Amino acid sequence: MSDDPKHVGLPVAGYVAQSADKVALxxxxxxxxxxxxxxxxxxxxxxxxxxxxxSIGRTEIEKGFMAINRSVFRPARVEGDLNLQISGLIAALIAGLSEAKE
Structure with a gap:
């Protein structure tokens, strides 16, 4: 399998660029x-x-395919100062709740 060209990862923490072969797989x-x-x-x-x-079987099959695809794409863990990131997230959620009450 070739590792080029790379497909840009989703703009989500931990998602990385993927090769065309991995995307096809x-x-x-x-x-x-x-x-x-x-x-x-x-x-x-x-x-x-x-x-x-x-329903139980369907859920397990969906979980199985998700695990298989994660094994190929291998998303990374979130990097950086988690406390700072969580503080910003909490502040945004509180601001959103305040606006919803108004």
Whole structure:
């Protein structure tokens, strides 16, 4: 697999640029996941299927694909002064709540 060119990561802390090969691999995983989820959608239409267990199975499959894709993209941990970042976030949330009350 080639590591070039790089696709720019999302503007989210911990997300990094990815190679075209990794993006293609995860896109293939997403297609397989969608095929499985559509099969589960069909099963949900059957009257004698236990919807609770089907829901549990669906959640576990979604979690599995998420884990597989994270294994490819390997998002990093947030860097920097976490206290400063959290303080700014809390201040923004408080300001937003104050505006919502007005």
């Amino acid at each position: 995860v896109n293939n995983n997403k297609l397989v996941e969608e095929a499985v989820l559509r099969l589960l959608d069909q099963l949900a239409e059957l009257p004698d299927v236990d919807k609770r267990w089907l």
